[in-house]
Amino acid sequence: MALRVRLVLDVFRSETEFVRWLRKQVPGKARGLRLGIGDDAAVVEVEPHRGVVLKSDMCIENVHFNRGHHPPFSVGHRSLTRPLSDLAAIGAVPRFALVSLALSRSTPPVWIEEFYAGLLALAMRFGVTLVGGDVARMHAPTVIDVIVTGEVELGTELRRSGAKPGDRIFVSGELGLAALGLRLLRLQRHVNTRHRRTPGRGDPSLVSALRAQLYPEPRCKLGRLLSTGNLASATIDLSDGLSTDLHHLCEASGVGARVSEELLPVPLTSEYPRRTRLSLALHGGEDYQLLFTVPSGKEIPASLGDVPLRCIGEIRRSKQILLIRNDGRQSALPPGGYDHFRHLA
Amino acid sequence: MALRVRLVLDVFRSETEFVRWLRKQVPGKARGLRLGIGDDAAVVEVEPHRGVVLKSDMCIENVHFNRGHHPPFSVGHRSLTRPLSDLAAIGAVPRFALVSLALSRSTPPVWIEEFYAGLLALAMRFGVTLVGGDVARMHAPTVIDVIVTGEVELGTELRRSGAKPGDRIFVSGELGLAALGLRLLRLQRHVNTRHRRTPGRGDPSLVSALRAQLYPEPRCKLGRLLSTGNLASATIDLSDGLSTDLHHLCEASGVGARVSEELLPVPLTSEYPRRTRLSLALHGGEDYQLLFTVPSGKEIPASLGDVPLRCIGEIRRSKQILLIRNDGRQSALPPGGYDHFRHLA
Secondary structure: OOOHHHHHHHOOOOOHHHHHHHHHHOOOOOOOOOEEOOOEEEOOOOOOOEEEEEEEEEEOOOOOEEOOOOHHHHHHHHHHHHHHHHHHHOOOOEEEEEEEEEEOOOEEEEEEEEHHHHHHHOOOOOOOEEEEEEEEEOOOOOOOEEEEEEEEEEOOOOHHOOOOOOEEEEOOOOOOOOHHHHHHHHHHHHHHHHHOOOOOOOOHHHHHHEEEHHOOOOHHHHHHHHHOOOOOOEEEOOOOOOHHHHHHHHHHHOOEEEHHHHOOOOOOOOOHHHHHHHHHHHHHHOOOOEEEEEOOOOOOOEEEEOEEEEEEEEEEOOOEEEOOOOOOEEEEEEOOOOOOOOOOO | HHHHHHHHHHOOOOOOHHHHHHHHOOOOOOEEEEEOOOEEEEEOOOOOOOOEEEEEEEEOOOOOOOOOOOOHHHHHHHHHHHHHHHHHHHHEEEEEEEEEEEEEOOOOOHOOOOOOOOHHHHHHHHOOOEEEEEEEEEEOEEEEEEEEEEEEEEEOOOOOOOOOOOOOEEEEEOHHHHHHHHHHHHHHHHHHHHHOOOOOOOOOHHHHHHHHOOOOOOHHHHHHHHHHOOOOOOEEEEEOHHHHHHHHHHHOOOOOOEEHHHHHOOOOOOOOOHHHHHHHHHHOOOOOOEEEEOOOOOOOOOOOEEEEEEEEEEEEEEOEEEEEOOOOOEEOOOOOOOOOOHHHE
8 A cells, every 4th residue: 555655756757647547547549539648638539420419517625525514525526526427418429538636735735636536437337538627726615617519319319498388397316314424524624623424324325325425337328328319308407506507497498397305316314304304405506417398298207227216397378487385385396406606796 | 998998897697707708709600610609518510530639738827928018819819829839740731720828817807808809910910729628716917728639540640759760850949039929028017117118119129039039939830731741750849948959859850950050040130249148049849830850852942821931950870869060069959948847846
């Protein structure tokens, strides 16, 4: 182990050594890769009659992750999950990735190594090849920008803008789990330093909340099935929280929506009151599930691509976004997710 | 003007408003664009038989730019120049861009507006369409990551690795101009606060140094001519400085090089001693000129794509990188550019 750390330190002594190390972490001969890490840019081949899908997504220290809560392997996983989830919403097959890394000067080499290990483990599972990027160091928190390209048959790409009045609204998986996981991580850290007891141990629902926060699963397979099966009229990935992302989809489609509290897949655990869990399901972000709308007459199975699906409401002509409470009352559902511009100076 | 600023402030009050504003800045109907800003990801078409070129490049406040020296219009221009220059070195035609922007909380809205104006003005000149990206705010210096995609006929892409012993080494334009420009900007700021005199005013060479620093011109046209004319055996763009980038090219090609001091296109100005100007030409970065090697027997004109070209030395079998001084003495030329990993904790 000591030897390994020494080797890693050696590798991170110059940019040239770093690029050489990174090249060794990545499988050399990926399908369609013509020119990869270490040249001025990457060159890749695209299958005929397919469009290229492009997405970049940032992961910022103390905004999207926190070194006290997220081990570097998880940060690598989550950084790639963000753009992969967007490709899932398009119905694209992911192919290549670039990583731009502005590293805090205090980052130890082993953190960088574990970060790439986490990112590349997920990349391998999803058939994504890392082909390049950029790296720099600075006196500030770490900023990671992951760019993913994918392919989609032109004309079959899913988008936010196709929802029509009368369409049913579906979500995959459970909502609010990742936000619940973040609460547990904060509590865990607090408890660890005081009582040395880990919350959530033994409760399978809390374990899955931790997993949803640290290792979210992008829904690429589900997105492909929706796109190739021509099942969805509009899609969006749930990164900012249901209330915010539903607003985005409705705005792009020029429609409104009504969702029912009783239909929402709220996390099941007796450790938190229903009111808290409902709030997490509505406004907690980072679930990376898909929200999609389905025209009337199309059948949606109970699960697709091994992910359970749930109808939570319907699209309406009126542009309001409404929530029907369990007691039957209706109220407006304002976007409650994080907005980077809200507190602009 | 007051009205304009009020409008801008309004626009930057939420992410939705920001995206709406950004969409208005970008021409709507670009060739090959299927799905652009505001959806989960962009979808673009690729011409048949062409490869996709991918590059991301970061521009970090207080590392690559400084608000005291670089107006926001220049920061936008420079952020896009960095990846465009890499595409020039591949010989690719640039097509689409993504911008990931992690903004310092203290950034005023007018800075963001001017940044995009500078970036989009250069994008328009080079036929590049902005198709998406990401935006966030943080308590730290601004980090900009610009991703450019391009196209190249598969098999004609230029790379770092093709240089052979006996090949002549060429550079475009002047070297060290951008570094000289940075010196002038620093001096200017110093002088402005003390003597209210602007250095470089009237001296055309110093004016072009300021232009090289603030508004560098990516050599995309030259790169295309080298690639389509099959003229170069290897290329690299000069972003880190001649000494560093020549090392990169030689390492990728498994060769060495010998360059002559007297052949270097050093900035011409009587305000700085030759020794200083030579050092800037060898080690000063950010020139965004192309360095390329040419097999013996191939003719290279005095200029290509309106850029003067200069032979500065030759590739050799021995892996050393040598500089022949004007007095005939030979010495090793170590990489003298900035290395983000050199001072790793």
